[in-house]
Amino acid sequence: MGELIAAMGIIRNVFDKYAGEEGDKETLTKKELSKLLREQIGEELSSKEVDEFFDNLNEDGDSVISYQEYITFVAMLMSVLG
Amino acid sequence: MGELIAAMGIIRNVFDKYAGEEGDKETLTKKELSKLLREQIGEELSSKEVDEFFDNLNEDGDSVISYQEYITFVAMLMSVLG
Numbered sequence: 001m002g003e004l005i006a007a008m009g010i011i012r013n014v015f016d017k018y019a020g021e022e023g024d025k026e027t028l029t030k031k032e033l034s035k036l037l038r039e040q041i042g043e044e045l046s047s048k049e050v051d052e053f054f055d056n057l058n059e060d061g062d063s064v065i066s067y068q069e070y071i072t073f074v075a076m077l078m079s080v081l082g
Numbered sequence: 083m084g085e086l087i088a089a090m091g092i093i094r095n096v097f098d099k100y101a102g103e104e105g106d107k108e109t110l111t112k113k114e115l116s117k118l119l120r121e122q123i124g125e126e127l128s129s130k131e132v133d134e135f136f137d138n139l140n141e142d143g144d145s146v147i148s149y150q151e152y153i154t155f156v157a158m159l160m161s162v163l164g
Binding site for chain 2: 006036079
């Protein structure tokens with residue numbers, strides 16, 4: 001197995017780790033996303049900023065971030081970081 | 083630094099490794115993409131399959147795969163693999 005598949009596995013594991021903390025283990029609540037951003041990206045966001053971030057990611061408008069929405073976020077982040 | 087940032091770094095390094103083999107070091111030629119697929123994903127594609135794959139990824143229709151197009155591919159792959 002190449003590094004690429006291993007890296008994709010890590011990205012999946014990060015999602016699972018935070019998604020598993022409360023509520024549905026297949027989705028990120030706002031609290032879980034906030035913790036993920038703080039611990040993984042080092043972004044300490046205000047409550048208002050987390051709200052905005054959450055709404056941007058939450059493409060289908062439900063109250064949680066799905067794995068698909070998380071992938072979109074990771075791709076966006078990779079694109080910005082170059 | 084969290085595992086997420088580390089994983090994104092690995093994905094970037096995989097691109098750089100193959101993109102650096104021939105021609106422009108910032109893009110993947112068809113040959114470089116073919117090698118990346120073979121070594122990283124374990125996909126041994128026929129010449130026709132590589133052509134089709136390349137054309138699908140190559141959103142802007144030039145003759146190489148940019149980092150942006152590669153990110154789209156990785157996101158697509160993560161989405162399929164779940």
